[in-house]
Amino acid sequence: SFTIQPSEITRPFISLFLAHYLFLDELTPTRIIKSFLLVGVPLFLILIQPSFGIAFLTGISFLGIYLASKINKKYFLFILVSLFIAAPIFWGLLADYQKLRVTSFLFAENDPYGAGYNSIQAAISVGSGMITGRGLGEGVQTQLQFLPEKHTDFIFASVAEELGFVGAIFVLGALMFIFWRIIKALENSESPQGRAFITGIFLSLFVQTFVHIGMNMSLLPITGVPLPLISAGGSSFVSTMISLGIVMSTRKKNS
Numbered sequence: 408s409f410t411i412q413p414s415e416i417t418r419p420f421i422s423l424f425l426a427h428y429l430f431l432d433e434l435t436p437t438r439i440i441k442s443f444l445l446v447g448v449p450l451f452l453i454l455i456q457p458s459f460g461i462a463f464l465t466g467i468s469f470l471g472i473y474l475a476s477k478i479n480k481k482y483f484l485f486i487l488v489s490l491f492i493a494a495p496i497f498w499g500l501l502a503d504y505q506k507l508r509v510t511s512f513l514f515a516e517n518d519p520y521g522a523g524y525n526s527i528q529a530a531i532s533v534g535s536g537m538i539t540g541r542g543l544g545e546g547v548q549t550q551l552q553f554l555p556e557k558h559t560d561f562i563f564a565s566v567a568e569e570l571g572f573v574g575a576i577f578v579l580g581a582l583m584f585i586f587w588r589i590i591k592a593l594e595n596s597e598s599p600q601g602r603a604f605i606t607g608i609f610l611s612l613f614v615q616t617f618v619h620i621g622m623n624m625s626l627l628p629i630t631g632v633p634l635p636l637i638s639a640g641g642s643s644f645v646s647t648m649i650s651l652g653i654v655m656s657t658r659k660k661n662s
Contacts, residue, residue, distance in 0.1 A: 412642035414453040414461050419608070419650040421449055422468045426604040429476045439482055443489075454497065460632040464611050466490075471610035475603035525561070528554045530625040532564040533575075540571030558639040560631050563623040578637060582616055585636075585651070592654050601657035608650045 425446050432438060446469055454462040473486060498506070532548040541547065546568040548554040557565045567575045586609065593605045612635050619634040621627030633643045 410642075412458075412461075414456060414458055415642040415646045416649075417449065418461065418465050418468065418611075418646050419653060421446060421465065422472060422607050422611075422650075423604055423653060425469060426472050426475075426600045426607065429472065429603065430600045434476060434478060436482065439478065443486075460630045463630065464615050464632065467614045468607040468611035471607035472603045474610075475606035476599075525555055525629055526622070526625045529561050529564040529623050532561070532568040533624055536568040536571040536575075538572050540567070540569045540574055543569050545569060559633055560619075560629065560638070561623055562634050562638045563620050566637075567623075578634075579620075582635065582637075586613060589651075589654055592657060596657050598657065605654050605657060608654055612647070612650070 425442060428442055428445065429438075450462055450465055450469070453465060470486075473483065478486075528548060532546065532554050535541065535548065536546075544550065546554075546565065548568055549557045549565045554561055554564060554568075563575065563578070566578055570577070589605060589609045589612070593602055593609065596602045596605060615632055615635055618627055618630060618632045619638075622629045622632070633640050635647050636644065
């Protein structure tokens with residue numbers, strides 16, 4: 408059996424809608440506020456699932472789209488201030504285990520067998536791989552189940568342990584190539600809606616990669632963010648492929 412995560416699948420479509428809506432007419436304060444309401448509702452629903460990771464990445468995509476829309480700086484400042492003011496509300500919507508993930512990140516060593524366990528085990532996995540790794544399927548942390556969610560949330564740590572620095576660089580290189588292709592699509596796009604959508608997708612995928620690797624190296628709190636196209640998970644993979652497909656189709660139409 409398999410399950411589908413609707414919030415993940417709808418991410419590119421909500422971003423596409425926002426990019427289209429912002430360029431339908433003159434970008435007035437009223438229109439900007441309407442756009443907040445239109446995309447704020449699905450973002451709120453994603454957050455209360457609770458799915459903080461997906462909500463965060465969706466918000467990053469929206470931020471990129473607003474930036475690409477050449478919104479007036481004072482309106483953009485209003486967006487940032489609004490997000491800052493709403494931060495305590497978002498924090499209150501998080502489940503207890505999600506709050507614990509954030510707070511335990513700062514003091515993981517104080518609870519190595521509890522809240523700080525995942526972060527510590529991920530760091531051990533990354534460090535033990537050294538240059539060439541322990542060998543495919545030979546990782547101690549991964550194969551002996553010390554590292555939880557080794558195929559999803561901690562896939563980068565798994566790669567680093569079994570394939571070492573070389574394998575990690577290869578994965579990063581493949582992702583950097585994808586980012587480069589997205590940037591080329593952005594440069595070749597003549598449609599303002601297309602450029603806005605591509606900017607949002609690029610920023611979202613880049614931040615997603617940064618956050619995943621950061622939490623696998625115990626540099627960031629554990630948020631359950633998968634590594635694009637690498638982590639196991641059909642919904643995340645399909646969502647990313649839909650996003651990249653739209654990006655490439657935008658480039659093709661303008662080439």
